[in-house]
Amino acid sequence: MRILGLAAAILLTATAGGRGEVRRIRLCADPSNLPFSSQDTQEPGFEVEIARAIAEALGAELSVHWFPTAREILAFGQLYEGRCDLFMGLPLTERFAGDKPRLIFSIPYYVMRQVVVSSSLGAFRSLDELKSRLVGVQAMTIGDHMVYERGYNRKVYLSPEATFDALGRGEVDAVVLESPLAGWFVKKNPGFRATEINDPARDLKIGAGVRRDDRELKEAVDRAIRQLQSAKLPEILGRHGMTLAQAAPETAPLSSELRAARSTYLTQCSQCHGTDAKGTAAAANLRAFKGTEADFVRTVENGRPGTGMTPWKGLMSDEEIRAIARYIKQLSTDSDRQ
Numbered sequence: 001m002r003i004l005g006l007a008a009a010i011l012l013t014a015t016a017g018g019r020g021e022v023r024r025i026r027l028c029a030d031p032s033n034l035p036f037s038s039q040d041t042q043e044p045g046f047e048v049e050i051a052r053a054i055a056e057a058l059g060a061e062l063s064v065h066w067f068p069t070a071r072e073i074l075a076f077g078q079l080y081e082g083r084c085d086l087f088m089g090l091p092l093t094e095r096f097a098g099d100k101p102r103l104i105f106s107i108p109y110y111v112m113r114q115v116v117v118s119s120s121l122g123a124f125r126s127l128d129e130l131k132s133r134l135v136g137v138q139a140m141t142i143g144d145h146m147v148y149e150r151g152y153n154r155k156v157y158l159s160p161e162a163t164f165d166a167l168g169r170g171e172v173d174a175v176v177l178e179s180p181l182a183g184w185f186v187k188k189n190p191g192f193r194a195t196e197i198n199d200p201a202r203d204l205k206i207g208a209g210v211r212r213d214d215r216e217l218k219e220a221v222d223r224a225i226r227q228l229q230s231a232k233l234p235e236i237l238g239r240h241g242m243t244l245a246q247a248a249p250e251t252a253p254l255s256s257e258l259r260a261a262r263s264t265y266l267t268q269c270s271q272c273h274g275t276d277a278k279g280t281a282a283a284a285n286l287r288a289f290k291g292t293e294a295d296f297v298r299t300v301e302n303g304r305p306g307t308g309m310t311p312w313k314g315l316m317s318d319e320e321i322r323a324i325a326r327y328i329k330q331l332s333t334d335s336d337r338q
Contacts, residue, residue, distance in 0.1 A: 022220045024061045027051045028075065028084035031066040035184035035240050036089055039066055046180070046240045047088040050109060051208075053232050057224035076100070085210060085217060092205040104212050106221045108205035109233055110242065114143050114197045115182035117167060118174035119262055120276070121331050122254035123193040127176070136163045136172035142202055143176035160185075167192070168275060170263035183241025191276030191331075194241065258330060261323035264316070269324065272308065277328045282308055287332045289325075296325040 029048055031039035036047045044052075048064065055062035065084040069075040079087050080102055090096065092108055118124045124133070127146065135154045137144040147154045155172055157163040160181045167175050168189065175182075182194045210217050225233070254262065266275065272283035279285035289296060300321045303311035312321070 022058050022060045022217055024063065025051070025055050025058075025086050025217070026084040027062060027064045028067055028069075028078050028087045029064050030069040030075075033069065035180055046236050046242070049236045050228075050233065051086060051088055053228055053236065054208075054221055054224040057227050058220050076103075079103075079209070079211060085214060086221070087209045090207055090209045092207045100209075102212050103209045104215065104218050105209050106207040106218060107225055108207045109225045109228075110206050110237055112204040112206050113179045114146060114176055114199065114202055115179045115194045116174050116176055116197060117164075117182045117185060117192055117194050119266075120191055120193045121262065121327070122259070123195065124174050125195055127197050127199075130174055130176075133173035134171075136166045136175035138163050138177060141177070142204075143178070146197070146199070146202065147176055164189075168266060168270065170266035179242050180240065185241075187241040189275055190278065191270075191274065254330075257323050258327050261320070261327035264320055265324050265327055268316070277331055284309075286328050289328070293322050293325045297321045300324075 027048065029037040029045075029051075031037070034043060034045050037045035038048070052062050065078060067075060067078050067083075076087070078084055087103075090103075090105060091112075092105055097103070097105060116124050116127060116130065124130055127150070130147070130152055131150070133153070135147050135152055137147050137154050137156055138160055139156045139158055144154070144156060155166065157166060160177055163175050163177060164181075164185050166172050176197070179194075179196065186192050186194045208221055210221070265277070269277075269286075272280060273286050274280050274283075277286040279288075289299075291299070297318055299309075300316070301311060301313035301318075303309045
């Protein structure tokens with residue numbers, strides 16, 4: 001009797017009625033997986049926002065069942081056992097869907113692409129430009145395979161966070177990762193730019209999954225996605241940095257001196273002054289510095305008493321500091337062109 005009661009409750013909440021109406025949708029989502037989903041109401045993630053928009057388009061109530069999604073079998077178990085009705089962010093490929101006979105899938109609501117992320121100054125505009133560079137990738141991803149099969153020099157990291165940290169430190173020249181992760185990083189870290197890689201064979205259409213017997217819910221979700229395609233979906237994805245064909249501006253290639261200065265700046269200075277040199281709550285906006293290169297060298301070497309700027313004399317040479325000044329000046333020049 002307990003099992004029968006649960007089945008009836010699932011039917012009422014997920015499909016609610018014989019006319020294809022949906023009164024309530026229960027979403028399964030990871031509580032800590034930005035930019036996809038988060039229990040933080042201020043930053044719920046784009047998958048949660050899209051699910052909410054789908055529910056609103058259907059005039060349905062949305063609730064969220066929070067559950068870690070790192071282990072696929074446990075996460076889908078929540079759906080199979082009726083704790084939720086909808087699972088976002090699933091690749092619509094034959095390989096993925098082939099071993100999931102208990103699921104049916106919606107039409108796609110976005111396409112996941114591979115993206116090159118690099119410093120805004122001297123940003124790389126294609127995968128081909130990385131041929132002689134050191135490229136950071138996350139292990140066992142599509143980006144990892146793309147870089148490896150081309151024979152490029154790559155450095156492999158275990159997580160997206162570690163990969164982007166390496167880029168911020170100047171340990172690698174660029175990284176190749178999926179568009180949601182790349183877009184989120186660029187939104188949160190001014191001074192970097194994301195450029196989508198034109199390789200349709202590696203694009204992944206992403207949709208939502210429901211239990212196979214919830215066909216009315218699947219059809220309702222499809223209707224909502226079509227309704228949202230022209231405006232709401234692009235608006236949500238755009239706010240998370242996922243814009244189509246985001247090309248780098250035409251900028252002159254960096255000289256070897258400025259590449260070295262960028263690496264030094266990102267390693268030694270960006271933690272306080274920001275990756276874009278525009279300053280933070282802890283340190284000044286270096287782009288606003290009005291003195292000469294000699295003034296800049298004296299300030300860096302001697303520090304600023306009473307502030308967090310400590311003396312760097314003996315830790316960097318005069319020429320390294322001058323090169324950083326030129327790098328910051330170039331940052332400002334390229335920013336003005338955009």
